[in-house]
Amino acid sequence: MGKSGSDRIRLAARALAAAGACLMLANCGSSSKLSRIDPKYGVSSSPRVVASGDTVPKGGGTYRIGKPYTVAGRVYVPQENTKYKAEGLASWYGDAFHGRLTANGEVFDMASLSAAHPTLPLPCYVRVTNLGNSKSLVVRVNDRGPYHGNRLIDVSNKAAELLEFKRNGVAPVRVEYVGRAPLEGSDDRQLMATLRTGVPAPSPSTVRVASARPFVPELRPSIGETSASSRVSTHRQESDGRREVSYGEGDVTGRVHPVAAYAPADQSGPSEFSARGLY
Template sequence: MRQVTALLAGLALLTLAGCGSMNPYPQHVYSKPPSERAQSGTLDPKTRPYTVLGRTYYPLQTPRGYDEVGLASWYGRDFHGKKTANGQIYNMYGVSAAHKTLPLGSRVRVTNLENERSVVLVINDRGPFVNQRILDLSYGAAKKLGTVDRGVAKVRVTALDMDPGPAPERISVAAVKRYQVRVGAFAVRDNAERVHRRLVGAGYPGASIAMVSRDGQVLHIVVAGSFADRDQAERVLEALKREFPTSYIIS
């Protein structure tokens, strides 16, 4: 009888052990089951659960320790100028990526295992929602990694830390006033880059391009430089008026 009792007890322990090992929320996909997350009251937008195509994803609470190998794709013009999951405007020419479960704002190193190129970027969007793919790169990031032509490449994604965001500027009120010579606003990025190259070639190394969104349209603003002195800005404006007659000063 004791042997039978012991056998039954052993079977019960094996059954419990087996049930304990069947975790429906693997660490690389979910951080907590829905019931536990509801009790914890976690509402941080960086790790908020979301549902896509009928499937709910539960982002990790921290990027610490994340290291995974898989396939990376890239996305570009169809999403250019639209909002990402963290509210930023997606810039296909920038360096960023989308991931299903890393906290938004995670800083990661992505290495192309086919050519050993690597880039450090920030996760600012969600995706890709395609089987076997773990990362969706911006066009700019894919270009640095050499994956644009192939479309999909095998990569390693290693979490570094959380992006602290831009540091607050400690400047005096007197230093705030700046004058910029605005040369033009372009809906097409290529046109803005063409004008930017002409300005740099003409001796304006401080020329830059800024992206703004107005009434749902993305514009690329080209300025010839930023100046602390109004007279200097006036001289630059006068020099550019012949080639760019619609230029003007903003402050």
Template sequence: MRMLRYCSLLALVAALAACSSVPGGGPVSQTKGEYKVGNPYKVAGKVYVPKADPHYVAEGMASWYGPKFHGRKTANGETFNMNALTAAHTTLPMPSYVRVTNLENGRNLILKVNDRGPFVGDRLIDVSRRSAQLLGFEKQGVTRVRVEAVPGPNARPATVFARNTPAPATSPVEQKKAPIVVASARPAPVFTPEPAKKDEVVVQPLEAEPDSPATASENIYVQIGAFSDKLRAKMVADDIRHVGQTLLELVDINGQKLYRVRIGPLPSKARADETLGRALAWGHNTARIVLD
């Protein structure tokens, strides 16, 4: 009987430990940031009350922040990267995910909230510089947006990506999908990524985008990612192929074989921008324009 009670106690302790492995039951950040909702706080005389709201929807002004804060710690302990798709909000949990739609042009992105702010006037959200570029308001500095809570980084896109981009006649599921082209390895690119762990995405640094059209000596691609697992790469390629001709390549980088998923080659910078926007809106937040 004493042994039975001891085993029951061990089982209870193990169960409690398992329940507490993800604070608040929220999403786990891919970096070392802390998940937090936070207590009420005051900035410049105004009180903010953080709370989790899965149905959050609001419209207001968005601004962006970049070089001055690049490399600094965010409010939940992550390192701010102005080239990542992130945002600062005054009350939403960190990390959490939102769809930000630029109401001036219809473009939308899914961003990770990992910082607090903005604390200027009646601004609703601060986004990273890269997010502002893709949403189309980097030069003007501010724009009117709609912010909607979404369950995660792979939430499906809104119906419209850009007002000046013709909407497809059918939904993505009903569209005729472009083929996936499986190619042999090409020479390794000039960048040197760290060795990937299993199922880890290797993202190339954003390279300079050429003027439209591309020159004869270089091709423009939208790279979705590179994976050590072939099945995962095929799943990603299948998920994105409605956007354009998808290339699945086996490449050798520093002696490690990776399966690279790209869309292209694309005929112009404008087409690459449009394709990148569609890939990002579909939830592939590691997508980048690359030259080869």
């Protein structure tokens, strides 16, 4: 077989190798996508739109209540119940969720005083009282959850610190509806000033914060139109049709370890859901 025949064989071998590499990449991409979908709940990870270390924008979401929905056999009926009061377990979430979109299109900041609840309107204020030490604090609910067991609410890393149960992971709490929260975001200095021991935390509107400068909501990071701020805008526009979701079964014991955020996948088109993790 001549030189031309050898060249043809080498070219064919290269073509087959390239095709094989493409198939491997395609399969890896597909497997990676499927690996982010929980087999039980049919959820995929919600996007991280602000990188670690970047300024997290305040507010910027929409007001949502949502229609009744069922996940993992449980029915949730979102509503604005001004007399809402319930007791149960609280857990906390932090770094793994930081910078990810919440159910109403805001961005989760683990250093802010926020929370996730399965049915209350978004955003709203609730009073969370740690029944173990009588610490009471008002937080901003801007996400759906918790999604596991008999937990009543998830609070941010900072809120768990102030309520003094971060080390334990979970705590028995009482949750009371306070009222709607402004879409432009909340002043964490004002929410922090609601912290009380032995008495219920007051409404943020009744708390005065001494400061040399007023609270000015940042709907975009102060560093300008960075890639992070662009992603926030893009993902919020793509998520305008979302509904909230929450789910959970079984008992909760032991320490809570935050994991990646999730949102139910809609194979027919853009996701209509946005929510957080299963753990």
